[in-house]
Amino acid sequence: MDLMKAMSERHSVRDFKDEPISEEHVSELSEFIEQLNNKSGLHMQLILNEPKAFNSLGVRLITYYGNFRNVNNYIALIGRKSDTIEERCGYYGEQVVLKAQQMGLRTCWVGGTYRKVPSACEIGKGEKIVAVIAIGYGNEDGHPHKSKAFNEVVLGDADYPIWFRKGVNAALLAPTAMDQQRFMFELKGNKVKVRAFPGPFSKLDLGIVKYHFEAASGIKVS
Numbered sequence: 001m002d003l004m005k006a007m008s009e010r011h012s013v014r015d016f017k018d019e020p021i022s023e024e025h026v027s028e029l030s031e032f033i034e035q036l037n038n039k040s041g042l043h044m045q046l047i048l049n050e051p052k053a054f055n056s057l058g059v060r061l062i063t064y065y066g067n068f069r070n071v072n073n074y075i076a077l078i079g080r081k082s083d084t085i086e087e088r089c090g091y092y093g094e095q096v097v098l099k100a101q102q103m104g105l106r107t108c109w110v111g112g113t114y115r116k117v118p119s120a121c122e123i124g125k126g127e128k129i130v131a132v133i134a135i136g137y138g139n140e141d142g143h144p145h146k147s148k149a150f151n152e153v154v155l156g157d158a159d160y161p162i163w164f165r166k167g168v169n170a171a172l173l174a175p176t177a178m179d180q181q182r183f184m185f186e187l188k189g190n191k192v193k194v195r196a197f198p199g200p201f202s203k204l205d206l207g208i209v210k211y212h213f214e215a216a217s218g219i220k221v222s
Helices: 003-009 023-040 085-103 162-171 202-217
Strands: 045-047 074-080 106-110 127-136 183-188 191-196
Touching: 003 085, 003 202, 023 045, 023 085, 074 085, 085 106, 085 127, 085 202, 162 183, 162 191, 162 202, 183 202, 191 202
Parallel strands: none
Antiparallel strands: 045 074, 074 127, 106 127, 183 191
């Protein structure tokens, strides 16, 4: 599966099969996460066979979108506290999400509806957990989120080049908090800017959206 197909077929999944991730997939994911950590300066970690984060006192956590079921594995997005940590976690965490999709695994970004279990991961001095990504073999493939139109997330009205349209359309496939897609792109010459409107996890969303745009267009975003 190529990256663009992974973007279009990736949907949030909260219902997982009650089975461990295969050794082959664990090895491939762990190696990929290590590469991204070296590149980003983050401390992302794959947590396996740890049900406490999504099962508090025997009661499954419930979100606006429904129950989490059989979440025993997740990726902890950890990094040193800074002004850029949330955006970097979004940018590099989404790369793990799409890699997992290509491997046949399913995922769900989780910002607040989980229990932090510090003993399950390594949190260095000055570091914090920004969010987690539930991961495993899905009992379903999920469903497309409700999406805005191209002209609702682009500032101005122009004859935009194909690469810009590809980037924005890929950004509209990106997961965002509550599926609100609170971002706006602007093109000036060949320079692309994107900003996120204030809201829950807006910086995390911004990193995810930037990666989708850049991967599809081949152009960096400022």
